[in-house]
Amino acid sequence: MSEVMKERKEKLFAKAKNGYDVISEQDKAAMEAYCRLYRDFLDSGKTERECALRTMQLAEERGFVPYRRGMELKAGDKVYTVNRGKSVMLAVIGKKSLSEGAHIVAAHIDAPRLDMKPTPLYEDSELAYFKTHYYGGIRKYQWVTIPLELRGVVALRDGTVVHVALGEGDEPKFVINDLLPHLGAEQSKKPLGEAIPGESLNILLGSEPVGESGESERVKLHVLEKLHEKYGIIEDDFASAELEAVPAAMSTDIGLDASMIGAYGHDDRVCGYAGLQAIFDIDVPEHTAVCMLADKEEIGSMGVTGMQSAAFDTFIHDLCDSQNVLLRECYENSFCLSADVTAAYDPNFAEVYEKRNSARINYGIGLCKYTGARGKSGASDAGAETVAFVRRVLDDAGVIWQIAELGKVDAGGGGTVAQYMANRNIATLDAGVPVLSMHAPFETVSKLDCYMTYLGCKAIYEA
Ligand code: MN
């Protein structure tokens, strides 16, 4: 190539590079340290409740205090509030008035899983099972024949809440069985989405009967006795329980180069943790920094702990009240990074991606101007000016980033909390970590992208 052509191209062509060609040795070391902490966070929280609890503990260690309505707040003050144990909002008060807007990172800490039905326990053929109802978009065939744990709460009639964690560490695990190939001829002919029906996702709980032979439901009784012994619960208590089956596998480095992390729940704890660690690491920001860790994103952000809940507005309204600022004025000047994962280009399934507009592993935090399906249906479609703002902030902070769509046009689609933030009159852009096997019981991300997402969140808070 002639020098002249090289110059002409360099001037005008986009310069996307693999992050490893750009990242400094110092950043690489920081990335490893960050990812170790992220893995600890993942392993200490496999449900939204556990993540909220761990977030609270970490926040308190970092000097955050529970927000009380009417509290006087000054620049640099750090507060948090937990919504019903499942969602957390944290803020560091900025130097500027809230009338000039807050800089928000909104991620979610719920993840696809299997919830227990209200009447879950039954015995069939002297085996005891739990009936489940899947939560979020799962590919059902991925949830059979893997070790599972049960986590959650049982709220008793008197209001006591019992925390359940079964299958941790060396404890016995649970499993959903699948057909053996020898008898699977008919099942194998079915489309992938139909081969494992939702009603067959029944969790095996036990096989040892108790009491005298000839009695019925002896295995079910054994299971109930075990649960009663451990938690003091009876069968009727399942009515007011939230029990979740989650993969038992713990996070692990992936690849000979250990450049990636495999785990359950990257979507979206990988962005939630980035937003959280970033708010811990900022000094007194110009704009008030807000980290929102929402629940219920995987089922549409509904409900009292979802992003559509007024809980977020109430929290920001309260902060505004402390400065005699109108909430609507704060919102119209705010910016939100909707920090959620995106699909990473997978060469094994190239047909569903459009290569020029796909997020790539190790190319940094992936911006998404729009999500949605078909003709951008359901997308909040960030304005060009909003994208330009983020470009500038990320470039100025030296953050490696890319911009992408979620797969080919008409190949499918998805959504995030972005639209609910945008509906509040907050300029919002999606950005997050590209994930391989998203929504699977074991998802893969790259360490470089995790770290760049952390740096990106930090840059947004500090902008
Ligand atoms: Mn997500």
Ligand code: MN
């Ligand atoms: Mn998701």
